[in-house]
Structure formats: C-alpha cells, structure tokens
Amino acid sequence: MPKLYHFPLDPFSRRIRLALGEYGADAELVEERPWEQREGFLALNPAGALPVMVDDDRTVIAGIEALSEYLEETRGARNRVTLLGETPAERAETRRLVAWFDIRFHREVGRLVLGEKVEKRFAKPGQGGGAPHMKAVRVGLNNIRHHLDYIGFLSEARNWLAGDRLTHADLAAAAHLSCIDYLGDVPWSENAAAKQWYQRIKSRPCFRPLLADHIRGMPPPRFYADLDF
Amino acid sequence: MPKLYHFPLDPFSRRIRLALGEYGADAELVEERPWEQREGFLALNPAGALPVMVDDDRTVIAGIEALSEYLEETRGARNRVTLLGETPAERAETRRLVAWFDIRFHREVGRLVLGEKVEKRFAKPGQGGGAPHMKAVRVGLNNIRHHLDYIGFLSEARNWLAGDRLTHADLAAAAHLSCIDYLGDVPWSENAAAKQWYQRIKSRPCFRPLLADHIRGMPPPRFYADLDF
Missing domain, CATH: 3.40.30.10 (Glutaredoxin)
Known part of the structure; x- marks a missing residue:
C-alpha cells in the first residue's frame, strides 16, 4: 500500500x-x-x-x-473520478482557487494560527518551539473573516466553489478551515452560506478520518466532529 | 490573439x-x-x-x-509538446521542482531582491514605494548561492533539471534567475555547472523576447543579453 x-x-x-x-x-x-x-x-x-x-x-x-x-x-x-474538472477552463478555475487557499489563506490565517498554536507547542526550543505570540494568532483569526465571505459568495453563486462539481478547490478550502476548526477558532456564525457549504463537505465520507483525528495533549472541541455544529 | x-x-x-x-x-x-x-x-x-x-x-x-x-x-x-513530462512520475518531479523555485527561490531570493530593488522603485509611496532596504537585498543575494548549487547538482546528474527533457522546472528556474540577472546580481562564476545550464537555456529561441526586455529608467547590464556571459 x-x-x-x-x-x-x-x-x-x-x-x-x-x-x-x-x-x-x-x-x-x-x-x-x-x-x-x-x-x-x-x-x-x-x-x-x-x-x-x-x-x-x-x-x-x-x-x-x-x-x-x-x-x-x-x-x-x-x-474515473475528476477533482479538477472536465475542461481546461474548469480546471483553470479549480487551480486558481486552490492557489487562493494554499497561498493566501495559509499566509494570512493558517501559518499564523497553526504556526503559533501548534508548531510552537510541539517543537523543541531549538526547532522553533516556545510560547505563542498571541498577537500573530489574533491577526490570523481576524483574517479568517474575508475568506469565509469569499467562500460564502462562491458557494451561493455556484453549487461548489469552482462550479457544478466538488473539486480540489473545495477540498483545499475545507482542509485549511478544518485545521482552524480543530482549534475551535472558526467563527461559523458570521457567515451562514460558508457554514452551509462546510456542513455539506463535512458530511461526506472522505471527511470521517479527519473528524476522528485526536492529537495527544491537544484534544479538539466537542463540536469539531459534529455534523450539526 | x-x-x-x-x-x-x-x-x-x-x-x-x-x-x-x-x-x-x-x-x-x-x-x-x-x-x-x-x-x-x-x-x-x-x-x-x-x-x-x-x-x-x-x-x-x-x-x-x-x-x-x-x-x-x-x-x-x-x-504535441509537453513541458511537464510523459509519465505521472516525470510530471511529479517537474512539479516538485517548479514548487521549489516558485515558492522557495522566490521567498528566499526573488521577493527580497525584486521587492526592494524593483517594486519599491516604481511603486508610489502609498503603494509600497520608497527606498530599498539594502539589508534585505543582501540576504536575498546571499541566498542565491545554495540555489545555484542545487541547479548545478541537478544539471550534472541529469540532462535537464527534472530529467531527460526540458520542462517547466527549467523554465521556472531560468525565469526566476533571469530577473536577478537583469539586475546584474547573479554570481555566475561561483558555479560552473549552473552557468552552463543557464547558457543552454538562454540560447533557446524562447528566451529572445526576455533578452530584449528594457525597462525605462532601469536598463540591464550589457552582459544580460549576451549568450556568452
């Protein structure tokens, strides 16, 4: 395997x-x-x-x-499954959005929040470990809002983020958000459309292994694994 | 068009x-x-x-x-031209190296050098313009060395960076380096294999339009367009 x-x-x-x-x-x-x-x-x-x-x-x-x-x-x-799309134009839209989340979301949110709250916690002092800078965490958490707005906007205009079908764009957005959600830090109540989109993807069988993740010394909040959160 | x-x-x-x-x-x-x-x-x-x-x-x-x-x-x-490779494994190696240059080279060299020397020069004060931080430039220029070493290492072990054929990996490496070369800042004499690889790609017809670039107020050094530099 x-x-x-x-x-x-x-x-x-x-x-x-x-x-x-x-x-x-x-x-x-x-x-x-x-x-x-x-x-x-x-x-x-x-x-x-x-x-x-x-x-x-x-x-x-x-x-x-x-x-x-x-x-x-x-x-x-x-x-016979595509997670990119059938046509070059569909695939271009998927890859544009993947880059949005992998580059922008990660730079503006994930790297700050996960870098401070997770990596610094588990790394040894010589490897970058230490106390988190809470200011960086706050900046990252504040930046989530415009990403939720963008997800809400896209999911209302389309069936899934890149168009009619589920693609790597949805998986990328969900993967980044799910890490923050494991920490209990996503303000879901602020965007109903984004929350609905996340509920749909969170209910898929592919998500189950992620919802079963449990990091020793850092348990997730109870609603992390709830499909109705 | x-x-x-x-x-x-x-x-x-x-x-x-x-x-x-x-x-x-x-x-x-x-x-x-x-x-x-x-x-x-x-x-x-x-x-x-x-x-x-x-x-x-x-x-x-x-x-x-x-x-x-x-x-x-x-x-x-x-x-009927591929710049990624024929097999999934070849394409994976191309894309790994493209990410190396687009993410690492850009973060460690290009963003520092070009950000300070080019963008700050042309941007208006409210858009990030101003005097360059020469310390950031120096850090970037110092970081070029290990990238030249990696290019030299790969081009000696293989025909082109990702394998037998020219791919987006070569184009990415050359594109990033050529911007620094336009500023006259690549220490070519420090790695003969990397220089030979760059000479080969610089001689290709696809490179000619780049060698003809001329930015007003920021002319390139004379050797920028020389194939024998």
Missing part, C-alpha cells in the same frame, strides 16, 4: 487525505513532524514540506503541488 | 512567456504593475497576482499555477 507522510494538523496533508477518499484510493498514514527536519524525510523531500507519498512502485511524490496532480492522473484516471 | 497580462521583471510572467515560446504559441503582451491594484485587473484575478491570460474565447486564466497547466492542456496538446 502507498505510504502517505502527513501531520494531522497540516492543511496540505489533509487535502490529500480528503482527495484519497474522494478518488476511492487508500494509503497508509505515517505521521511526520516536519519541523524536526528528520534526515530520512528530507531525503524524500529536500524542501522538507508535507505531504509526501511513496507509491507502490516506490515513486516518491513530494509536495502538495505534485501530489494532488499525481493522484488525479493515477487514482482519478483509474477510478 | 490571447492577451497575457505580465510585468517584465515578474518571474512568473517570464515563465509563461518562455512556455509560450516552447509550445509554439503566441500572445499579445499587456504590461501590468500589480502593486497598483488596478480595479480592472483585480476583476480578472481577485488575488491580484500576475500572470493572467485572456484566451481567444475570453476564458480568463488567473495565476501561474492555473496558467502553466492550462497551456500544457491546450497549446501543448495541440502542438
């Missing part, structure tokens, strides 16, 4: 776990804490970033950009 | 211009200065990032991630 190197609160790893579920594919999960910069992991991905998959034929696929496309080309093609 | 919104010293726009040449495709260039956050441009790409293409059928393709794949799917398919 392929091995997926991941961390439970890494949004990029989470998107791949969601995608595996939607493609009807499987992988053995191997937990990796990228801030430890383990030598064996850097040999798989010199960039030191999650996720990394080692496929059955030992092909190493390193990084979210390569891995999401690889799964579409292999698992998607095999099982 | 399709319109490509670009800026001459934007490395992402440059990769698309190189790719158009390699795919045997054409586009009308429209100069855009993204820091001006022009309303008409934000309507094309809410993320405000270059490049953006408007295709003949008015499809808008926004951002480097969407546009490079779109060109492969449309121009590459039409003209």
Whole structure:
C-alpha cells in the first residue's frame, strides 16, 4: 500500500487525505513532524514540506503541488473520478482557487494560527518551539473573516466553489478551515452560506478520518466532529 | 490573439512567456504593475497576482499555477509538446521542482531582491514605494548561492533539471534567475555547472523576447543579453 507522510494538523496533508477518499484510493498514514527536519524525510523531500507519498512502485511524490496532480492522473484516471474538472477552463478555475487557499489563506490565517498554536507547542526550543505570540494568532483569526465571505459568495453563486462539481478547490478550502476548526477558532456564525457549504463537505465520507483525528495533549472541541455544529 | 497580462521583471510572467515560446504559441503582451491594484485587473484575478491570460474565447486564466497547466492542456496538446513530462512520475518531479523555485527561490531570493530593488522603485509611496532596504537585498543575494548549487547538482546528474527533457522546472528556474540577472546580481562564476545550464537555456529561441526586455529608467547590464556571459 502507498505510504502517505502527513501531520494531522497540516492543511496540505489533509487535502490529500480528503482527495484519497474522494478518488476511492487508500494509503497508509505515517505521521511526520516536519519541523524536526528528520534526515530520512528530507531525503524524500529536500524542501522538507508535507505531504509526501511513496507509491507502490516506490515513486516518491513530494509536495502538495505534485501530489494532488499525481493522484488525479493515477487514482482519478483509474477510478474515473475528476477533482479538477472536465475542461481546461474548469480546471483553470479549480487551480486558481486552490492557489487562493494554499497561498493566501495559509499566509494570512493558517501559518499564523497553526504556526503559533501548534508548531510552537510541539517543537523543541531549538526547532522553533516556545510560547505563542498571541498577537500573530489574533491577526490570523481576524483574517479568517474575508475568506469565509469569499467562500460564502462562491458557494451561493455556484453549487461548489469552482462550479457544478466538488473539486480540489473545495477540498483545499475545507482542509485549511478544518485545521482552524480543530482549534475551535472558526467563527461559523458570521457567515451562514460558508457554514452551509462546510456542513455539506463535512458530511461526506472522505471527511470521517479527519473528524476522528485526536492529537495527544491537544484534544479538539466537542463540536469539531459534529455534523450539526 | 490571447492577451497575457505580465510585468517584465515578474518571474512568473517570464515563465509563461518562455512556455509560450516552447509550445509554439503566441500572445499579445499587456504590461501590468500589480502593486497598483488596478480595479480592472483585480476583476480578472481577485488575488491580484500576475500572470493572467485572456484566451481567444475570453476564458480568463488567473495565476501561474492555473496558467502553466492550462497551456500544457491546450497549446501543448495541440502542438504535441509537453513541458511537464510523459509519465505521472516525470510530471511529479517537474512539479516538485517548479514548487521549489516558485515558492522557495522566490521567498528566499526573488521577493527580497525584486521587492526592494524593483517594486519599491516604481511603486508610489502609498503603494509600497520608497527606498530599498539594502539589508534585505543582501540576504536575498546571499541566498542565491545554495540555489545555484542545487541547479548545478541537478544539471550534472541529469540532462535537464527534472530529467531527460526540458520542462517547466527549467523554465521556472531560468525565469526566476533571469530577473536577478537583469539586475546584474547573479554570481555566475561561483558555479560552473549552473552557468552552463543557464547558457543552454538562454540560447533557446524562447528566451529572445526576455533578452530584449528594457525597462525605462532601469536598463540591464550589457552582459544580460549576451549568450556568452
């Protein structure tokens, strides 16, 4: 079985776990804490970033950009599922939105909130560990609002974020938000449309493994796993 | 003809211009200065990032991630040229390296050097203009070295950076470096293999339009356009 190197609160790893579920594919999960910069992991991905998959034929696929496309080309093609779209224009819209969440949401929200509240908590002092800067956390949490607005706007104009079908755009947005939700920090009450969209995606079978995540020393709030939150 | 919104010293726009040449495709260039956050441009790409293409059928393709794949799917398919690779594993290696240069090189070198020396020079005070922080420039220029080492290492182990064929990985690396080269700041003498690789790609017809770039008030050094530099 392929091995997926991941961390439970890494949004990029989470998107791949969601995608595996939607493609009807499987992988053995191997937990990796990228801030430890383990030598064996850097040999798989010199960039030191999650996720990394080692496929059955030992092909190493390193990084979210390569891995999401690889799964579409292999698992998607095999099982006749597309998470990008049918036409070049549809796929361009999916990839535009994926970049929006992977770059902008992560820079404006995830890196601040998860970097301070999760990575600093688990990393050793020499690896960047320490007390969180609560000001950075507050900036990140404040920035969630315009992303919820954008998700609400898109999900009201379309069936899913990139158009008629569920795509990597939905999985990316949901993966990033779900990490913040694990910390109990998403202000769902502020945007009904965004909340409805999240309820729809959270109810899909692909989401179940994420809702079962439980990090030792950092349990999620009770509503984290509730479909009616 | 399709319109490509670009800026001459934007490395992402440059990769698309190189790719158009390699795919045997054409586009009308429209100069855009993204820091001006022009309303008409934000309507094309809410993320405000270059490049953006408007295709003949008015499809808008926004951002480097969407546009490079779109060109492969449309121009590459039409003209039987691939700049990603033939197999899923080859394409994964191309995309891993593209991410290396688009994310790491840009964060460690380009954003610092180009942000300080180019954007601050041309932007108005309210848009981020002002005197460059020379310390940031120095940090960026110092970071080039390990990227040249990586390019040298890859180009000695392989024919091109991702393998046997020229791919978007070469175009990405060359696009990022060429912006720094326009400023005369690449220490080519420090890595002979990286310099040889750059000479090979610089000699390709796709590179000619980039070598003819001339920004008013910021002329390139004489060797910028020399194939024997």
